[in-house]
Amino acid sequence: MFDDRFNNKEFSVLSLGEVLLRLSPPHKERILAGEVFEKRAGGSELNVVSGVSLLGLRTGVITKIPANEIGKYIKNKIRFTGVSDDYIIYDQSKKARLGIYYYESGAAPRKPTVVYDRAASSFTTLKLEEVSPEVYSKTKVFHVSGITMALGEGVREVTVEMIKRFKQAGALISFDVNYRASLWSEEEARTEIKKILPYIDLLFVSEETSRRMFQKRGTLPEILKSYTEEYGCRLVAATQRTVLSPTKHNWNSTIYYQKEDRFYQEKPYEQIEVVDRIGSGDAYLAGVIFGLLKYNSVEVALEFGNAMAAIKNTIPGDMPVSDFQEIKKVIEDHKENNTTELNR
Numbered sequence: 001m002f003d004d005r006f007n008n009k010e011f012s013v014l015s016l017g018e019v020l021l022r023l024s025p026p027h028k029e030r031i032l033a034g035e036v037f038e039k040r041a042g043g044s045e046l047n048v049v050s051g052v053s054l055l056g057l058r059t060g061v062i063t064k065i066p067a068n069e070i071g072k073y074i075k076n077k078i079r080f081t082g083v084s085d086d087y088i089i090y091d092q093s094k095k096a097r098l099g100i101y102y103y104e105s106g107a108a109p110r111k112p113t114v115v116y117d118r119a120a121s122s123f124t125t126l127k128l129e130e131v132s133p134e135v136y137s138k139t140k141v142f143h144v145s146g147i148t149m150a151l152g153e154g155v156r157e158v159t160v161e162m163i164k165r166f167k168q169a170g171a172l173i174s175f176d177v178n179y180r181a182s183l184w185s186e187e188e189a190r191t192e193i194k195k196i197l198p199y200i201d202l203l204f205v206s207e208e209t210s211r212r213m214f215q216k217r218g219t220l221p222e223i224l225k226s227y228t229e230e231y232g233c234r235l236v237a238a239t240q241r242t243v244l245s246p247t248k249h250n251w252n253s254t255i256y257y258q259k260e261d262r263f264y265q266e267k268p269y270e271q272i273e274v275v276d277r278i279g280s281g282d283a284y285l286a287g288v289i290f291g292l293l294k295y296n297s298v299e300v301a302l303e304f305g306n307a308m309a310a311i312k313n314t315i316p317g318d319m320p321v322s323d324f325q326e327i328k329k330v331i332e333d334h335k336e337n338n339t340t341e342l343n344r
Contacts, residue, residue: 017045042318051286060084066096
């Protein structure tokens with residue numbers, strides 16, 4: 001998948017996306033009843049590059065945040081995982097604000113709840129001319145998601161143009177459809193995303209989104225293969241989460257690699273003790289992208305993706321915190337059915 005042109009790139013992955021402030025009541029408290037919120041940083045694209053960085057590759061994020069104390073908090077969190085802040089844009093305006101979302105954990109039969117407060121955030125004012133032109137030749141992979149495209153027409157135009165410029169400069173384009181019904185309709189998402197699919201090399205899309213939003217028919221293998229036939233995507237991945245209860249999930253995924261005309265799967269991670277499911281899909285992407293870049297292997301990419309997602313489900317907050325050694329051990333234990341109770 002990768003050739004010599006990738007060897008001289010400064011970054012393995014650069015992403016574009018909004019970074020949010022997450023506020024959560026502790027100890028499974030209700031938003032409507034609690035008095036205290038825990039604050040954390042998060043955002044789909046940041047979660048992805050954070051995961052890749054923790055596994056050992058150089059990454060960066062392109063975003064826009066307010067030039068105030070909240071912005072400083074976010075910048076410090078970005079740096080904490082080793083993600084470069086070289087391409088952060090700071091909003092100096094009086095209306096500068098960071099998008100917020102509130103997350104309430106679930107406990108059966110009560111489901112988790114998300115409430116967004118992200119309208120008119122600094123990121124939604126991003127202009128193409130604010131992005132340094134040098135960035136387009138700096139990376140092996142450029143990653144973005146459908147969430148960013150859903151934040152408004154202006155941001156969508158910037159996103160599409162950046163995809164084209166990174167593609168022209170030789171980067172592989174990674175795209176997570178990540179459909180959010182609270183941000184835009186299925187019809188609008190389908191229309192706009194179809195326009196950029198011919199530019200996408202690595203496509204991440206759930207079976208449910210394929211069937212509902214893209215109106216696909218057939219088996220999952222037929223659906224995944226159709227994206228390569230219709231749009232030229234090189235690799236298409238879909239995750240499968242089986243929710244047994246809010247705190248018990250099974251996890252697996254399927255990857256189709258067009259060059260080999262082959263589907264990749266492994267045995268699922270079962271009975272995952274879910275502490276916080278937010279960001280587990282992003283952790284999966286991080287593992288897959290890392291496996292492709294580091295090992296140039298779809299099989300290894302699948303293993304790292306599934307392991308990263310499984311572990312992220314057990315960790316509070318949006319962002320992953322697992323390094324290469326931990327994930328490597330998780331993969332080995334999964335293959336060997338190792339149920340040792342302690343790491344010692």
